Amino acid sequence: MDPIATAQYGMMAAARRFDASASRVARMGVEGEQVDLPVEIVEQITAKTAFSANASVIRTAQDMQGDLLDILA
Template sequence: MNPIAIAQYGLVAASNRFAESAQKIAGMGVDGANVDLASEIVDMTLAKTAFSANAAVIKTADEMQGALLNILT
């Protein structure tokens, strides 16, 4: 199990989710698109939180690997 690889996948998924919501919001005034602004803002906030959590996982895993290498050397 590689936590960095899993977190990288999470970063991509969160980024895509954010981009999809942003695209929907940008298209609100075009062609009579029916967009629930509140729902899209919530989705963007959740994507931002997921991105931050995955970045924290990568940082922590990197620190743990560094500490392990320091112990072994």
């Protein structure tokens, strides 16, 4: 199991969630579109937090790999 690949997938998923929500907000003024702004704001904050968490996983995995290489060297 590769934590970096898993975190990269998580970052892509979070980015897609954010983009979808932003797209819905952009269509807010279009006739016939029902957009619940508070729900979209929460969705965007959640996606941003998920993206940041996955980025932290990548940084930590890279640090751990570096430390392991230092120990083995």
